[in-house]
Amino acid sequence: MSAYEVVIGLEVHAQMLTASKIFCGCSTRFGAEANTQVCPVCAAFPGVLPVLNRQAVEFAVRTGLAIEGEVRTVSEYSRKNYFYPDLPAGYQITQYELPIVLGGHLEIEDEQGRRRRIGITRIHMEVDAGKSLHEGIPGASWVDLNRTGVPLMEIVSEPDLRSAEEAGLYLKKLRALLRCLGVCDGNMEQGSLRCDANVSIRPKGATTFGTRCEIKNLNSIRNVQRAIAWEMERHIEIVEDGGSIVQETRLWDANKGETRSMRSKEEAHDYRYFPEPDLPPLLLTEERIAKIRAALPELPEQRRARFEADYGLSGYDAGVLTAAMELADYFETALGVLREAGFQDPKGVANWVMGDLLGYLNRSGLEIGDSPVSSTQLARLLIMVLEGTISGKMAKQVFGQMCASGGEPEAIVAEQGLAQVSDQGAIAAAIDAVLAANPAQVAQYRAGKTQVMGFLVGQVMKATKGQANPGLLNTLLTEKLKG
Amino acid sequence: MNPVHLSLTEAARLLADRSLSATELTRACLEAIRQQDATLNAFITVAEPQALAAAEQADQQLAKGDAPPLTGLPLAIKDIFCTTDMPTTCGSRMLKGFLSPYESTVTRRLRQAGAVLLGKTNMDEFAMGSSTETSHFGPTRNPWDPERTPGGSSGGSAVAVAAGLALGATGTDTGGSIRQPAALNGITGLKPTYGRVSRYGMVAFASSLDQAGPMTRSVEDAALLLQTMAGHDPLDATSIPEDPPRYADSLERSVKGLKIGLPKEYFPAELTDAIRNPLHEAQELFRRLGAELVPVSLPHTSYAIQTYYILAPAEASSNLARYDGVKFGYRCQQPRDLADLYCRSRAEGFGAEVKRRIMLGTYVLSSGYYDAFYRKAQKVRRLIADDFAAAFREVDVLLTPTAPDVAFRLGEKTDDPVAMYLSDIFTINVNLAGLPALSLPCGLHEGRLPVGMQLIGPPLGEEVLFQTGHAFQRNSDWHRRRPQPVANGAAS
Ligand SMILES: [Zn+2]
Numbered sequence: 003m004s005a006y007e008v009v010i011g012l013e014v015h016a017q018m019l020t021a022s023k024i025f026c027g028c029s030t031r032f033g034a035e036a037n038t039q040v041c042p043v044c045a046a047f048p049g050v051l052p053v054l055n056r057q058a059v060e061f062a063v064r065t066g067l068a069i070e071g072e073v074r075t076v077s078e079y080s081r082k083n084y085f086y087p088d089l090p091a092g093y094q095i096t097q098y099e100l101p102i103v104l105g106g107h108l109e110i111e112d113e114q115g116r117r118r119r120i121g122i123t124r125i126h127m128e129v130d131a132g133k134s135l136h137e138g139i140p141g142a143s144w145v146d147l148n149r150t151g152v153p154l155m156e157i158v159s160e161p162d163l164r165s166a167e168e169a170g171l172y173l174k175k176l177r178a179l180l181r182c183l184g185v186c187d188g189n190m191e192q193g194s195l196r197c198d199a200n201v202s203i204r205p206k207g208a209t210t211f212g213t214r215c216e217i218k219n220l221n222s223i224r225n226v227q228r229a230i231a232w233e234m235e236r237h238i239e240i241v242e243d244g245g246s247i248v249q250e251t252r253l254w255d256a257n258k259g260e261t262r263s264m265r266s267k268e269e270a271h272d273y274r275y276f277p278e279p280d281l282p283p284l285l286l287t288e289e290r291i292a293k294i295r296a297a298l299p300e301l302p303e304q305r306r307a308r309f310e311a312d313y314g315l316s317g318y319d320a321g322v323l324t325a326a327m328e329l330a331d332y333f334e335t336a337l338g339v340l341r342e343a344g345f346q347d348p349k350g351v352a353n354w355v356m357g358d359l360l361g362y363l364n365r366s367g368l369e370i371g372d373s374p375v376s377s378t379q380l381a382r383l384l385i386m387v388l389e390g391t392i393s394g395k396m397a398k399q400v401f402g403q404m405c406a407s408g409g410e411p412e413a414i415v416a417e418q419g420l421a422q423v424s425d426q427g428a429i430a431a432a433i434d435a436v437l438a439a440n441p442a443q444v445a446q447y448r449a450g451k452t453q454v455m456g457f458l459v460g461q462v463m464k465a466t467k468g469q470a471n472p473g474l475l476n477t478l479l480t481e482k483l484k485g
Numbered sequence: 486m487n488p489v490h491l492s493l494t495e496a497a498r499l500l501a502d503r504s505l506s507a508t509e510l511t512r513a514c515l516e517a518i519r520q521q522d523a524t525l526n527a528f529i530t531v532a533e534p535q536a537l538a539a540a541e542q543a544d545q546q547l548a549k550g551d552a553p554p555l556t557g558l559p560l561a562i563k564d565i566f567c568t569t570d571m572p573t574t575c576g577s578r579m580l581k582g583f584l585s586p587y588e589s590t591v592t593r594r595l596r597q598a599g600a601v602l603l604g605k606t607n608m609d610e611f612a613m614g615s616s617t618e619t620s621h622f623g624p625t626r627n628p629w630d631p632e633r634t635p636g637g638s639s640g641g642s643a644v645a646v647a648a649g650l651a652l653g654a655t656g657t658d659t660g661g662s663i664r665q666p667a668a669l670n671g672i673t674g675l676k677p678t679y680g681r682v683s684r685y686g687m688v689a690f691a692s693s694l695d696q697a698g699p700m701t702r703s704v705e706d707a708a709l710l711l712q713t714m715a716g717h718d719p720l721d722a723t724s725i726p727e728d729p730p731r732y733a734d735s736l737e738r739s740v741k742g743l744k745i746g747l748p749k750e751y752f753p754a755e756l757t758d759a760i761r762n763p764l765h766e767a768q769e770l771f772r773r774l775g776a777e778l779v780p781v782s783l784p785h786t787s788y789a790i791q792t793y794y795i796l797a798p799a800e801a802s803s804n805l806a807r808y809d810g811v812k813f814g815y816r817c818q819q820p821r822d823l824a825d826l827y828c829r830s831r832a833e834g835f836g837a838e839v840k841r842r843i844m845l846g847t848y849v850l851s852s853g854y855y856d857a858f859y860r861k862a863q864k865v866r867r868l869i870a871d872d873f874a875a876a877f878r879e880v881d882v883l884l885t886p887t888a889p890d891v892a893f894r895l896g897e898k899t900d901d902p903v904a905m906y907l908s909d910i911f912t913i914n915v916n917l918a919g920l921p922a923l924s925l926p927c928g929l930h931e932g933r934l935p936v937g938m939q940l941i942g943p944p945l946g947e948e949v950l951f952q953t954g955h956a957f958q959r960n961s962d963w964h965r966r967r968p969q970p971v972a973n974g975a976a977s
Contacts, residue, residue: 047812049565049567049685051721051723085809145811274851276800276803279692279800281723
């Protein structure tokens with residue numbers, strides 16, 4: 003197995019977050035009853051014509067600029083012709099010879115901190131097709147055209163990815179970028195982000211490409227990785243048995259955990275592309291592109307650099323925190339609450355977010371957006387630590403309860419009497435009682451065996467149920483022992 | 486005089502001064518249709534109740550004064566424009582009975598301007614043909630000689646106007662489908678600049694070539710109808726954003742000093758005297774009116790037919806893919822499976838000419854042939870447009886024959902598609918270049934078969950066409966000649 007390397011290119015279809023479809027005014031809302039978001043334009047009735055949604059163009063340009071691609075001032079729509087019941091016009095409007103964005107790249111980083119630049123060939127705009135429904139209708143199929151005409155961006159990577167893991171990292175990175183740009187919600191389960199993978203293998207060190215297979219129907223990052231790993235094994239097995247790979251399109255069956263042949267190259271469609279005569283070439287002025295560039299939000303890479311510079315975080319920490327916009331926002335909101343209260347502790351907040359919070363979310367299978375502890379609540383918990391109201395150890399306990407029950411940190415501390423005892427009198431009384439009960443250890447200390455100090459501190463802590471302010475306890479105990 | 490023979494402009498005057506009512510006029514047209522259309526077959530749908538209701542409303546509007554410009558004028562609509570109150574068939578079995586839920590921009594504008602729509606006219610199936618013989622609803626006959634074709638594909642509209650069944654009509658022109666039938670029926674037809682009139686709601690044949698326009702009895706009428714039809718439409722991305730000028734203003738301009746180009750490629754040695762002689766007389770008339778006749782050359786003219794029969798079928802093959810038996814229109818009985826549903830619905834729903842062009846278009850777009858055919862044709866199209874651009878640096882307008890011959894006999898060319906395609910030899914270039922062109926009557930061969938003259942203008946040059954054409958019609962009366970009414974059952 004180690005004799006081969008896998009070569010992967012991804013074609014990602016991202017549904018753009020426009021309110022209406024790309025060539026008509028129908029809604030793009032997900033989950034509506036079948037065929038309730040359909041008009042004569044998206045159903046391709048005779049004589050109707052497409053009118054371009056400007057927002058979709060803006061989204062594609064925004065994405066092109068963010069990956070540092072070339073946004074073309076002249077691009078063109080084409081028709082891709084084929085018959086399918088969920089394709090009402092008999093053709094899909096897409097971009098072919100002149101896409102809106104050419105070139106670009108995305109940088110990925112693995113857990114060892116190794117960075118790799120993955121090339122992006124092009125981004126083009128196209129429309130989604132409808133959906134065929136085969137279940138529960140014996141001998142018949144129904145067609146739902148709600149999705150028909152929903153604007154998609156197809157983001158085509160170079161064959162630069164070298165493992166299933168890298169493919170996953172690339173997808174995560176791309177999804178974070180699209181979300182940050184506000185152009186796609188990145189929801190793979192609802193199909194707003196879909197991926198086809200081109201996979202081939204070659205002997206390690208080879209420079210030519212092997213025969214590739216395209217795997218379709220990948221609807222989660224996990225499935226992308228599983229499918230690639232499975233397909234890679236299949237290729238290796240065939241090659242090692244002296245066979246050769248047949249170029250074909252394959253479908254991923256997530257239930258069986260395998261790919262199967264969909265159609266071979268011989269049966270491949272002849273799409274008869276030609277320029278769409280109902281739409282003039284798409285012209286973008288340099289001014290318009292510049293305006294869109296000026297309005298770009300802070301991108302994940304820029305934010306990461308700022309986190310390192312402004313907050314003194316390590317590259318790794320900054321990378322984790324900026325991998326998702328929501329996580330970075332969470333972190334910065336918490337920092338803001340701390341700042342309001344007069345504290346600066348970015349490293350401490352980062353540790354809490356990356357350690358306790360992400361740990362909990364991962365174990366529970368939750369996204370940051372579903373976190374039971376809000377950024378403000380976490381910040382208020384940390385403020386109690388910084389103010390000395392509770393110990394760091396206590397804070398972990400309180401955080402656990404906040405996750406479980408969703409309560410406010412102050413209320414949990416108060417209800418359970420977890421606040422630190424900083425009352426000198428109470429601590430002094432506890433010390434007196436401990437010293438009285440342990441005369442031998444006191445004598446040893448006074449004879450110079452200062453190691454028994456630890457034992458005495460432990461006894462006082464035990465007496466105060468761990469709530470004694472450690473600093474105060476040390477000072478008072480030292481004084482009493484001298485006395 | 487029977488009001489059905491009035492021009493739109495004359496009728497509008499009579500309606501305005503209340504010496505004629507819209508209802509009377511509409512009834513007269515419906516009566517003429519009853520008298521003649523069983524023979525002529527110009528209409529696929531006659532919408533009598535809707536037309537009478539619209540006429541009544543027009544009379545109320547006229548009584549109030551300040552009625553919009555087309556109020557009460559009865560028009561015939563080519564059955565390619567979608568209408569919500571009558572079926573749109575496009576001459577095909579595929580769309581027989583199809584009632585669209587939307588209105589085409591052209592008919593919407595005409596209705597808003599007060600026009601009375603009498604019904605939908607016969608046409609070659611999906612506008613593919615030059616004789617109105619490929620219609621699923623039977624051929625239309627030429628009122629000048631019912632044994633001859635009216636040309637096509639807007640044959641029904643041309644006949645409705647020529648025979649006095651309607652005062653004006655809409656047509657569409659992809660390769661000559663307004664101008665050639667206008668010439669063969671002795672009426673005036675205008676193909677405007679591509680994009681001047683919205684294509685929204687007009688069933689597509691070849692999107693980059695299709696253009697709607699008026700078919701009327703005079704140039705003045707064409708200007709009147711175009712004024713309403715033209716203008717930007719946000720529903721058509723290819724429609725020209727600028728507002729149209731006031732076309733009536735261009736009509737009275739003198740042609741003195743106007744440079745009229747005579748492209749030598751449009752007057753080949755083989756041109757019949759039937760066409761050559763009337764055109765020669767027209768040139769002499771223009772000379773007398775003070776225009777200057779200038780010989781010009783359009784060197785790529787001879788490639789037009791080939792170029793057109795690559796590009797138009799290519800677009801058509803794609804535009805017609807939606808007729809698959811799934812969502813609307815014709816569906817075959819008892820399909821075995823999906824492929825059978827597609828194949829039989831299309832095999833049974835489309836006629837021979839449509840199938841021929843779909844196959845041709847599929848072929849020229851297929852991988853391995855695209856570069857040799859489609860891409861090359863696109864390049865030639867550019868050269869043809871460049872020829873015109875060069876000519877319009879020398880002259881203001883071009884004068885050519887509209888069709889190579891007078892109306893041909895029914896069935897004469899139906900078995901020879903190439904011969905049929907050649908009837909558009911003088912009109913196709915204009916569509917490839919996106920230019921405006923006008924056809925107007927300039928003679929009657931042997932006293933009974935009309936001959937057409939074509940005037941071609943530069944982009945958005947409709948005004949110079951109206952100026953030139955109107956000058957001709959003020960100084961001749963070919964456009965006032967009418968065929969004898971045909972009796973029902975006149976043709977065998
Ligand atoms: Zn729609």
